Amino acid sequence: MDIFMILAEAARSAVGPIAAIYALAAVGLNLHFGYTGLLNFGQVGFMLVGAYGVGISVAVFDLPVAVGFLVGLGCAVVLALLLGIPTLRLRADYLAITTIAAAEVLRLVYRAGFAEPLTKGVYGLQNLSSGFREVNPFDAGGRYGVGAITFTGNQMWLMTVTWGLVALFLLITWLLIHSPWGRVIKGIREDEDAVRSLGKNVFAYKMQALVLGGLIGALAGAMLAVHQGAIQPDQFKPQVTFFLWVILLLGGAGRVFGPVLGSMAFWFLMSFTDGFLKGLGREGLLPFLSGPDYGAIQLAFAGLMLVLLIVFRPQGLIGDRKEMLINVK
Amino acid sequence: MSSDEVDTSAAVDVDRMADALPEPGSSKSDPILVADDVKRSFGGLTAVDVNHLEVQRGTITALIGPNGAGKSTFFNLLTGFDRVDGGRWTFEGQRINGRRGHQVARAGMVRTFQLTKALTRMTVLDNMLLGAQGQLGERMAGAFLRPLWRSQERANTERAMELLERFKLIDKRQDMAGSLSGGQRKLLEMARALMTDPSMIMLDEPMAGVNPALVQSLLQHITSLRDEGKTVLFVEHDMDVIMGISDWIVVLAQGQVIAEGRPSDIRSDQQVIDAYLGAQEVEGESGESGDE
Ligand SMILES: Nc1ncnc2c1ncn2[C@@H]1O[C@H](COP(=O)(O)OP(=O)(O)O)[C@@H](O)[C@H]1O
Numbered sequence A: 001m002d003i004f005m006i007l008a009e010a011a012r013s014a015v016g017p018i019a020a021i022y023a024l025a026a027v028g029l030n031l032h033f034g035y036t037g038l039l040n041f042g043q044v045g046f047m048l049v050g051a052y053g054v055g056i057s058v059a060v061f062d063l064p065v066a067v068g069f070l071v072g073l074g075c076a077v078v079l080a081l082l083l084g085i086p087t088l089r090l091r092a093d094y095l096a097i098t099t100i101a102a103a104e105v106l107r108l109v110y111r112a113g114f115a116e117p118l119t120k121g122v123y124g125l126q127n128l129s130s131g132f133r134e135v136n137p138f139d140a141g142g143r144y145g146v147g148a149i150t151f152t153g154n155q156m157w158l159m160t161v162t163w164g165l166v167a168l169f170l171l172i173t174w175l176l177i178h179s180p181w182g183r184v185i186k187g188i189r190e191d192e193d194a195v196r197s198l199g200k201n202v203f204a205y206k207m208q209a210l211v212l213g214g215l216i217g218a219l220a221g222a223m224l225a226v227h228q229g230a231i232q233p234d235q236f237k238p239q240v241t242f243f244l245w246v247i248l249l250l251g252g253a254g255r256v257f258g259p260v261l262g263s264m265a266f267w268f269l270m271s272f273t274d275g276f277l278k279g280l281g282r283e284g285l286l287p288f289l290s291g292p293d294y295g296a297i298q299l300a301f302a303g304l305m306l307v308l309l310i311v312f313r314p315q316g317l318i319g320d321r322k323e324m325l326i327n328v329k
Numbered sequence B: 001m002s003s004d005e006v007d008t009s010a011a012v013d014v015d016r017m018a019d020a021l022p023e024p025g026s027s028k029s030d031p032i033l034v035a036d037d038v039k040r041s042f043g044g045l046t047a048v049d050v051n052h053l054e055v056q057r058g059t060i061t062a063l064i065g066p067n068g069a070g071k072s073t074f075f076n077l078l079t080g081f082d083r084v085d086g087g088r089w090t091f092e093g094q095r096i097n098g099r100r101g102h103q104v105a106r107a108g109m110v111r112t113f114q115l116t117k118a119l120t121r122m123t124v125l126d127n128m129l130l131g132a133q134g135q136l137g138e139r140m141a142g143a144f145l146r147p148l149w150r151s152q153e154r155a156n157t158e159r160a161m162e163l164l165e166r167f168k169l170i171d172k173r174q175d176m177a178g179s180l181s182g183g184q185r186k187l188l189e190m191a192r193a194l195m196t197d198p199s200m201i202m203l204d205e206p207m208a209g210v211n212p213a214l215v216q217s218l219l220q221h222i223t224s225l226r227d228e229g230k231t232v233l234f235v236e237h238d239m240d241v242i243m244g245i246s247d248w249i250v251v252l253a254q255g256q257v258i259a260e261g262r263p264s265d266i267r268s269d270q271q272v273i274d275a276y277l278g279a280q281e282v283e284g285e286s287g288e289s290g291d292e
């Protein structure tokens, strides 16, 4: 087993397209939960509508990929309004229940028989990347990178755009959070009645945060569609939202850079576990496991990571422990 | 509590109540708040059932009554934090029943909570700044245009510092509100409410849990608010405090106004003594207490 190769592959995952896409989706979740205190357990639903905005526009209607992005963003706004209008006036847990259910309902609707003319049901949609790759300034066939960590030109293009979007939304988050608007949403996170008693329209602020975070999630989904070139409903399972929460808590909720560090650390560790298990398997050290079991162990590992995190570093990698431990009465 | 000190601050012998009669539902010469038939029940329990109440502008009015009398519920209803079963009320001549909490606050009627709501993971100064009204930077688009709100922010910070100075919290301005003591949180909540520049402030048990050394200065804040022309409606249990600073006292029992009057009227009102003091004894036996 070549531990160096495993580490190199893990490092590659930490900066790769998937880490970038998850970081982007987690930036949206950070706005929801980290700053506004909204319990969104359905961020994957926003990713789904973003991905299918691209998928349906490109594969079914033959529209340019840019139109697909706009369609996805439009769907995210509609979804946020549908989720928010009935629940944001109620206690926080209603949004939690609604989002987790809505994301699953969306997945089931997109894979259902009656939706097949648009979504192609369980078969999903293909050939989604060409429009994006046409404007690729990198050499599609070339390899870029240092040492053992290299990417194709297409991957480089996707990473450039996705990490660029991450940077853009980090900047936007930073500007918002360091403004009076950010002060209001942090106040809502602490105690929305207090903020309401000071004359702020709490519902409107929560809605704004929900829509903006949802838009960012949809962008992440759209990038996933062009990255993979093919999408199908069953990749948008609740597990994705769970990963996003691990990423957010790992990095530090309510910290601007939390989602980025969290995503990089998360995908580094996931790739490392995977490589390590496979390495052990090849050496014949795991006779009681077969290949497919590795995925389950990897998932269990993600859960374990979350547990250890909450026990030893509840504030995340870059959170403020003092702030975290303040007696929230 | 040295009640004579309290007395001196209130001893300016103007009767701010003009010739209001000491009876439930009595009309006032210049009411800022008028409430009619305000009802709220929880299941079978009628928590609030106020037929008519007027609060005189520019006075300190105390709302008293045994625990469970419906004082906090009445506050919640008037300020849009709870839904009424029925009733109408006007503030400064405008109908405000049916308005939401933030709209009532914007109209100039601001309340604090019995269970203090400090925004714990924010600094004391940020808590204060949240109270400022009409901030351009609080709009999402405005947030990106720092030059648009920089001067406003500076002016608000200045005003917040003045209030923090007055409430002796100035040294804590950069501390997290969650690190304050219970009494300091009460002070912060009151100062924060004042940041909204209300014309009427409603304080739900502002003295509960406040260190006796601070009570005096809190009382002075309340009287100086009135002297600046603001109207104060407050819930309190300490009889010395109530008698000392109130211009008018409203007694609530089982959701109804059972008596109203100047402190001297209330002190001698047999019905109040029976309802209030009697209930307090019962309360003492059942071991119930406020949540300080
Ligand atoms: N949300 C609620 N649900 C059920 N009962 C309530 C609720 N809020 C208040 N009550 C009841 O209404 C009555 C009045 O309560 P409250 O207004 O808090 O009294 P006070 O502030 O005068 O002590 C009490 O009997 C209380 O138990």
Ligand SMILES: [Mg+2]
Residues within 6 Å of the ligand: B071, B072, B073, B114
């Ligand atoms: Mg009460």
